[in-house]
Amino acid sequence: MSSQMYDAFQGPAQNRASQQNDSVLRGIVAGFIPLALLLIVAIITILLTALARQLLASSGFFAQQQASVIVLIAGLLVALVVYVIAIVRALRKITSWQRNSMIYQARAALIALGVGALIVLLPVILALVLPQSPAP
Amino acid sequence: MSAQPSSSISPVAQPQGGVKKSDRVLRWVVVVLLVLSVVVTTVYTALSIYIATKLVYVPPKPIYATPASLGLQFKYVTFPSRTDHIQLKGWYIPGVLPNGHLTTQRTIIMVHGTRTNRADKAAGLLNLSVDLARHGFAILAFDMRGTGESPPEPLSLGYFEQRDVLGAVDYLRSGSVPYPALGRTHIIGGWGVSMGAATLLMATAQEPAIRAVVSDCAYADIIPILEREVPKGGNLPPLFTPGGLTAARILYGMDFYAVRPEDIVASIAPRPIFFIHGTSDTYVPTENINILAAAARTAPDAHIQTWLVPGAGHAQSFNKEGAVYVDRVVAFYDAALGPDTSNS
Numbered sequence: 001m002s003s004q005m006y007d008a009f010q011g012p013a014q015n016r017a018s019q020q021n022d023s024v025l026r027g028i029v030a031g032f033i034p035l036a037l038l039l040i041v042a043i044i045t046i047l048l049t050a051l052a053r054q055l056l057a058s059s060g061f062f063a064q065q066q067a068s069v070i071v072l073i074a075g076l077l078v079a080l081v082v083y084v085i086a087i088v089r090a091l092r093k094i095t096s097w098q099r100n101s102m103i104y105q106a107r108a109a110l111i112a113l114g115v116g117a118l119i120v121l122l123p124v125i126l127a128l129v130l131p132q133s134p135a136p
Numbered sequence: 137m138s139a140q141p142s143s144s145i146s147p148v149a150q151p152q153g154g155v156k157k158s159d160r161v162l163r164w165v166v167v168v169l170l171v172l173s174v175v176v177t178t179v180y181t182a183l184s185i186y187i188a189t190k191l192v193y194v195p196p197k198p199i200y201a202t203p204a205s206l207g208l209q210f211k212y213v214t215f216p217s218r219t220d221h222i223q224l225k226g227w228y229i230p231g232v233l234p235n236g237h238l239t240t241q242r243t244i245i246m247v248h249g250t251r252t253n254r255a256d257k258a259a260g261l262l263n264l265s266v267d268l269a270r271h272g273f274a275i276l277a278f279d280m281r282g283t284g285e286s287p288p289e290p291l292s293l294g295y296f297e298q299r300d301v302l303g304a305v306d307y308l309r310s311g312s313v314p315y316p317a318l319g320r321t322h323i324i325g326g327w328g329v330s331m332g333a334a335t336l337l338m339a340t341a342q343e344p345a346i347r348a349v350v351s352d353c354a355y356a357d358i359i360p361i362l363e364r365e366v367p368k369g370g371n372l373p374p375l376f377t378p379g380g381l382t383a384a385r386i387l388y389g390m391d392f393y394a395v396r397p398e399d400i401v402a403s404i405a406p407r408p409i410f411f412i413h414g415t416s417d418t419y420v421p422t423e424n425i426n427i428l429a430a431a432a433r434t435a436p437d438a439h440i441q442t443w444l445v446p447g448a449g450h451a452q453s454f455n456k457e458g459a460v461y462v463d464r465v466v467a468f469y470d471a472a473l474g475p476d477t478s479n480s
Contacts, residue, residue, distance in 0.1 A: 046386055053389060057220070061193075061288040068387045069189065076181060080174065087170050098159065107159060110166050117169035123382075124180045127375040134364035134374070135421050 020104055027105040030093055031112020034086035035119055041082050045075025083120075087113070180379055187370050187380030188387050191362075192290035196283050199255045203229050203275075206266045209238065211314040215307035217281065217299040224300055225285040226254055226278025228314040229269045231476065239478045240314075243321040244268055244469065245304045245346070246277040247332030249451055250291065253284030259329050259451040267462045272476045273469060274321060276304055280332070292390040293358050294335040294397075301326070301339035309345060323347060323473045327465070328354065329451050330420060334397045337428075340407070341400040348472030349404065350465050352412045353451055355420045356398035356427035398431040405435030410468045414448025414456070441468060 052071045056064040090113055097106035118125075203210040210229040217224055230238040246265050248256045254277040255262040265275045280300045281289035289296070308321050325348045328336030333354030340346040355361055366377045381392050401409070409432055413425035425442060432440050443464065445453040454461045 049386055050389065053387070061282070061290060065189065065193075065290070065387070069185065072185065072383075072387060080178060084174060087174075091167070094163070103156070103159065107162065110159070110162050114162075114166040114169050117166065117173035120173040120177050121169075123379070124176055124375070127180075127378045130378075132363045132374050132377065133360050134367075135360040136364075 023102060023105040024108040027097070027108030027110075028112045030090055030105075031109035031114075032116055034083050034090055034113065035116035037086045038079050038083040038120065041075065041079035045072060045079060048075060180376070181383075183370075183372065183376050184379030184383040185387070187366060187372070187376055188383035190370065191366065191380060192292065192384060192388055192390070193288075194251045194282065194291050196279075196285075196288070197251070197253055199253055199279075199284055200257050201255055201262055203227055203262065203266055203269070206262065208232070208266055208269055213276070213278070213307070213311075213314055215278075215303055215311050217303035218306055219299045219302075220296070222281050222287060222289060222300070222303075224278050224281065224303060226276060226304075227265075229265060229275040229277070230315055230318060231268075231272040231274045232270050233272050233476060233479060235479065237479060238315065238318055239272060239476050240274040240318040240321045241476050241478045242272070242323040242325065242469070242473050243274040243276055243308055244325045244327050245301060245308075245336070246275055247301055247326065247328035247336045248277075248280065248283070249330030249332050250293065251283075253279045255284075256329070256451075260455045261329070264327075264454050264462070268327075268466065268469075271462070271466045273325075273466075276308060278304055280335070290384075290388045290390065292388070292395075293331055293362075293392060294338055294395045295390045295392065297331070297335045298339040298342070301336055302343055305339075305343050305345050318478075325349070325469050325473050328352065330354065334358070334395065337397040337401055337404065337409075338395075341403045344407075346407070348408050348410075348469060350410045350412065350468060351428070352453055353414060353417055353420050354397055354411070354424065354428060356396070356424045356431070358392055358395040361420065362392060398427050401428055401432040402435040402438065404432065406437040406439060408439035408441070408468070408472045410441045410443070410465070412443045412445060412453050412461075414445045414450065414453050416447050417450045417452075419450035439472075 049068050049072045052067045053064055056067050090109060094106045094109045208229055210227045213226050213228045214223055216222065230240050233239055246261060248254055248261055249259060265277050269275050279286040280297045282291055305324060308324055313320050324345050326336045326340060326346045327350040329352040333351040336349055337351055337354055340349050362381065363374060363377050366380055367374045385391055411425050411429050413422050415422050425444065429440055429442050432438050445457055448456040
């Protein structure tokens with residue numbers, strides 16, 4: 001009996017909190033999808049570049065360089081396209097969540113997207129910020 | 137039923153109504169960040185790849201003369217680098233003893249600098265090789281990968297070129313003997329200039345067969361030089377240097393950050409090292425000799441000599457000092473490698 005009373009009074013609040021957490025989590029996952037896809041394609045590209053270099057090791061420097069550069073640039077272009085498409089899809093999803101008043105989910109996704117963008121920018125930021133010590 | 141919470145049907149009690157102003161601002165901030173991440177990263181990556189491709193390729197210079205043009209016998213040799221078996225071209229010059237007899241008992245591996253070859257006119261490498269041969273040392277002078285008559289390969293400023301020096305050692309120990317009548321060389325020493333000196337130091341740390349090293353204007357760490365030269369060469373701000381070096385690692389597998397002779401030079405002991413550097417060297421600053429000598433002296437059984445050549449520019453110590461340079465280097469090798477006993 002007491003348990004039923006407890007459920008009746010505590011249940012809705014707990015449910016609400018748990019659903020809020022779920023929706024925030026869903027938003028974060030949706031926001032990080034573009035970054036995850038970008039990283040996956042970039043890693044595959046780097047591995048393929050190394051493979052091309054190994055396979056063409058006996059073909060001479062110029063053939064090896066040409067193949068490595070083509071694989072790297074093509075892979076990075078694919079990564080770029082995948083990243084942009086994933087961003088557009090994520091933004092559309094966020095818009096739809098905002099229209100449906102799923103504000104926490106949308107907000108979490110937006111923040112995750114922003115953090116993802118900062119992570120993509122991180123190498124450039126580090127190159128800009130980290131000190132260099134050029135020879136005089 | 138009416139007592140059931142409504143939150144189980146619609147997504148959590150989220151604010152109702154239109155999109156808040158703060159959310160609209162957040163959206164704009166995120167969109168700007170995303171556009172920046174795409175544009176900035178694309179431009180940075182593209183320029184980094186460009187820098188990497190420019191950094192590693194140097195058109196080979198032709199060899200302007202041979203030891204024969206200076207009156208010495210020699211043979212053309214070809215041998216593979218260690219590990220990756222790149223066929224390297226070179227000369228083997230037998231040493232000439234005071235009585236005129238030829239000898240191959242002690243061989244010095246001559247390692248040239250960047251963007252040049254085994255004859256290196258600017259540093260006087262062919263003249264030095266001939267002078268050392270006339271003092272009784274056989275000479276193995278060869279073109280490192282991507283230079284002279286050796287096949288085109290990326291320039292890695294010592295990272296891959298170590299394998300060429302190690303290949304030269306393998307050739308002397310177990311390759312075909314260029315002068316069968318004189319027999320195989322017993323004692324190996326090394327002389328290197330600039331990148332060649334840094335490469336020789338890194339190879340010697342791995343190869344105990346090299347019994348003494350003369351290092352002329354080696355760098356202790358290539359990164360500070362690249363941090364100065366890459367922006368200058370590409371007319372780009374310094375922030376592109378790490379990107380270019382990373383792109384070189386991805387494209388060619390070379391790690392410039394590992395080209396740090398100062399980290400390994402102590403492990404050459406007890407084999408002696410003679411460090412030479414010009415005081416007017418602006419390419420590899422003179423400070424590098426102090427860093428290398430200090431690092432080498434951390435070994436308890438180190439045998440280190442240093443010589444600061446007054447007024448000599450980069451790789452110009454031999455040209456500036458001439459016979460004095462040869463005498464000091466010969467004295468070092470005689471002490472380190474012992475005398476030639478082929479006549480006794």
